[in-house]
Amino acid sequence: MHTFTETWQRSFPTATSGSHLFAEFEERARAAAAEVFRCATLTEAREALLRLVEGAGVTKAVVVESPLQLAAGVTEALRARGVEVYTAPAEIAEHAPTADIGISGVEFGVAETGSVFQEGYAIATRLVTILPPLHVVFLPSANIVPDVPQAFEIIAKNFDRGYLGFITGPSRTGDIERVLTIGVHGPGRFAIIACDEAPQGGTR
């Protein structure tokens, strides 16, 4: 049925995409108030997360695992720090509203807009993404497409059904006096940990 995660990589436009677009992606993501950490290795990526967790005083985390997180050993590291970590859907449903952080993986980034693309058919992914005040995503730094139309080249070939889309910075509003205010309904902080080292068994 929902096969996006299994098939999308075949449509990744390797000719036009890649880490050479990362600088542009990073600039635009920052402009949209996202925090960006580019890491050369899996270890560094794990360290980056731990620093974030420490800085934010996180005691409870809800996590949906992605290959990058698994390879970096993020979840164990969190537990070793004494953070309560929930990964099963029922636990996530129970704890996401009170968790300090949500952690998940995203498929690719878009240089033009600084957005990340996430397939979120699984309810756990969506809960982790939207409920906690801080959302951290793991992104393979080679997975950057140049622009929105290129992103849709991938989407159009693989989107049969499901729930997917772009996240660009934290939740925001300008509804009172048009003053930009961060963190209305969704996370007030949005961080991207981008890793150059691929998990064992290939990039992406």
Place this chain on the structure above:
Amino acid sequence: MKAEKRKLRKEISEKLKDKTLRGALGRFAEVYPEARAAAYANAGDVETLREAVKQMKIATVGQIEAVADRFEAAATKRGVQVFRAEDGESAKAYLLKLCKETGVERIVKSKSMASEEIHLNPYLEAAGITVTETDLGEWIVALAHERPSHMVIPAIHMNRHQVAEHFSKELKKEIPPDIAVMVQVARKELREKFLQADMGISGANFLIAENGAVGLVTNEGNARMVTTLPRIQVAIVGYEKLIPTIKDAATILKVLPRNATCQLMTSYTTMVSGPTPAMVKRDGKWVEEQKEMHVILLDNGRLRAAKDERFREIFQCVRCASCLNVCPVYTLIGGHVYGHIYAGGIGAILTAFLHGMEEFAQFHELCIGCRRCTTICPGKIDIPGLIEELRVRKVKDKGLPFLLKQTFENVIANRKLFHSLLRLAARGQKPFQEGKLIRHLPLFFAGLAKDRSLPAIAEEPLRDRVAKVKRKIANPDKRVAFFGGCTMDFVFPETGESVFKVLQDLNIEVLYPEGQSCCGKPVLAMGDEETMKRIARENIKALEEANPDAIVSACPTCTESLQHYRELLKDDPEWGPKAAAMAKKVREFCSLVAEEYEKHGRLKKKAGGLRVTYHDSCHMKRVLGIDKEPRQLLEAAGCELVEMKDADKCCGMSGIFGVKYAELSMPILSQKIANIEETGAEIAACACSGCMVQIQGGLDKKLPGVKMKHVADILAEKIGEKKIA
């Protein structure tokens, strides 16, 4: 639907007095154009992007039923229940039945204009269901028991203190007027509602026929909550949001965030195809269950518009609201005055289709036809053109008010009578201050100066001066017929003389056909196409009599009207071809003169002249597309050209509007005068007699040191100097 008779003037004057509203809208209008331009900096060619939206939407509306069928089939195949609602009543009935059958008590909503259009909330609340708007702006407006005043920023008319008051009242505790604090209060309050809701209702920014997906473009994250948390998901969406393919969404996403909120992409851009899982608590345990998903496709007048050759254009709207942000009238008074949830010019058009002509009739005059919206609308909708067409239809259907009809048919279409009235006005002006009939004449404003000096009707109109200024030219390069138009003929005859001088100096013979009359624009502006046709035939006859090489007007509105005769008379077997032949000859003064100057090597920048700033008349720039030539001519005349801010923003005249709605026209004019003052120019130039009336009036009262001049006057003076030297 019977329209409620409104007191529009009273509403307008209240809005004009609302300092919070004026301040907020004024500041927004100020920053919006640049912020939007910045958002497009990395998007490629804006015109190409807009054209792509337009073409995609045109192709879709041409087969809207088929696209809807495809959407329905694709969505149904994936487990969505699609309901096609003919009108608001059927949509509401469907929803209420659904709520009853599934035991829904609490609903959270993210923004859905379609649901506002059909007044969904009060209907459901009357049935005992709790409905909470979760978009912050919508929530504020709902707490205040008001309507949104902007399609994207619903509470733009309120300030933080007013919001704090509504919050305090609702939550029964003191909430400080601190924006960050209030946003956190909203987060907390609404979070509970999300978690408890049985049903989430959203709108959609697009619906993809290819795979039945609902597309949502939001910033706050509430739409993600609404589509994720409750066990039942409903989207209420108008047919205009349908797009054929997944890739077509990219076409929309290139422009929608950039135009709507000046962002490259909103925080959350989401597409949902088919029901997704939700977590539901059963017997104290969380279990995963497949959601129930419904899409209500709302017609409510849209499919009728889709079949209408002209009005199918409204399907090109992506509801970005940028047409409001640049509208000189909206940015003064906000959205409430437009009656329904769709504000501004596009609101007037949608209202005509969704709520009926009677509603439209109450406020269509608030579109002054400046066409600024047409330069930024991502769907390239000709909003003012459609409003004009609606006026024509309204008149065809309902006729004109008796007096107006009398004026148009018996006076304006009767040149001799019209002109003798104007001459009478020049002398006495007495009857003109009282006569009701006169109020509807072009130039009726003469002598009615209250808050701005309006020019008097000249004692000697241009037509009486022709003998004096016309030179016989032995071997003319060209023979042109000069169309003066009412204003130049009767108010600014000196400018008319300048036109003679400039053209004759180019070895062009100028004729001034006696039989010419008003171009007919004021009549068409009121929707009276029949009288306009009569006027058109008279003018064609007069102008073509001597078979000139070109027909020149130094007023862009008249130029446009003369060219429009072709379209107007296209079904007339006798006059259609004549109108078409004439349209080819019609030339705007500045562009013709610039061309001739170029030929003679005279279009060169010279120094040493006065400091001049140039005002782009709306019709000159956006209908005729002429903005470089007048500037080149000014520089060729030695002027030092200084650009004013918003040079191409309307001066607030717009024909009869400028006097009928003086309270709106004046603040628009004040802004123009301030922009002129800032340049430090000694002369404000323009190339339109309508703008001259307005700007001269404003300068006279507020900035008497600066003179208003037509480009023709400046050129003629230069020639005069040359001759003397």
